[in-house]
Every structure is written in structure tokens, then in C-alpha cells.
Amino acid sequence: MDVSTLALALLLGSLVVAVWYALRWLRMRKYGGVSVALRWDPDRERSGWHLGIGRYRGEEFLWYRVWSLRTGPDRIYPRDSLRIAGRREPVGSESYAVPTGSTVLRCETTDRESVEIAMGPGALTGFLSWLESSPPGRRVPRAS
Structure with a gap:
């Protein structure tokens, strides 16, 4: 050769x-995906941001990593397992690693996993609306 x-x-x-x-x-x-950056285990010093696409599928928020050959979602978060623990603006070099104009939400899951989700204003409004809405008979705490 x-x-x-x-x-x-x-x-x-x-x-x-x-x-x-x-x-x-x-x-x-x-099919309704929005630009979302995700950082799991944010308390770890070397935890970095990963760019991806977030989508809603019924009661689940699906996150697909941008640079992956995988066809399925990389992370799945059921609506009733997420709770918003805090909100902040990106700090320092973070603003280059997340979508433009992002707000960073610190979320906790029912199994005590911490994750930070960064998304722009339009995606944030949709995410908060999806998180706060729930089927009849189920109580979900206010996200905002």
C-alpha cells in the first residue's frame, strides 16, 4: 500500500x-433539541463541561454528547428525580465552555448525584416549564 x-x-x-x-x-x-452543556460531579476540582443537545421525551430529559458516535442518549434524567439546588452565571473561563448567554443550574438527583446544566435563556425557560409541570396527582417542587 x-x-x-x-x-x-x-x-x-x-x-x-x-x-x-x-x-x-x-x-x-x-426533533426539538436545544444546546446544553453538562457537568457532572461539579464539586470535583477537575470536572469539566461537556457540550451536548438536550431533548425531552415524556417524563425524561435526554442529553446527547456532541462529540460521540453513540446513537442513544449519554445521560437520562427523569423529571421526578431532578431538583434545582442553585442558579448562577458562568464564571471566568466557563463562559467559553457553555452556550452563549447561559445560566448554570445546579441540580441534584434523588440518588444524591450533583450535576450542573448550562443553557441559554430560551432553553432555560423551556426546561423550567417542563420541570415544573407534572401529570395530575404528582407534586413537583417549583424549579425557579
């Missing part, structure tokens, strides 16, 4: 991966 054949194979492989990411991104955005 000569160098030009190897270079062509690498180029084609890169093109396939790029097209896969583009189609995945477009499909998620087309």
Missing part, C-alpha cells in the same frame, strides 16, 4: 465521521 492510497483512505474515513456528526447534530436539532 503506497502513501497516496493510505492518505486517501484516511481522508475518506474522516469525511465519513464528519458527515456522521453533521447528520446526528441536525437530526437532534430538528
